[in-house]
Amino acid sequence: xxxxxxxxxxxxxxxxxxxxxxxxxxxxxxxxGGTARFxxxxxxxxxxxxxx
Numbered sequence: 001x002x003x004x005x006x007x008x009x010x011x012x013x014x015x016x017x018x019x020x021x022x023x024x025x026x027x028x029x030x031x032x033g034g035t036a037r038f039x040x041x042x043x044x045x046x047x048x049x050x051x052x
Contacts, residue, residue: 002028003045004038 001008010031017027017037024040038044 001047003047004036004042008047 001010002014012029012031014026014028017025019025019037019039026038026040026042026044028036028038030036
């Protein structure tokens with residue numbers, strides 16, 4: 001799960017990629033559909049549903 005701008009969403013997959021200007025980004029595919037691209041400077045909160 002990723003928390004971004006006050007909302008938690010489940011992540012299907014995530015990877016790093018280069019943006020059009022050559023900057024590093026995190027690309028996320030959501031379980032409920034759609035994708036998002038976050039610049040490497042954004043703060044993302046990562047969480048887990050597992051009790052580990």
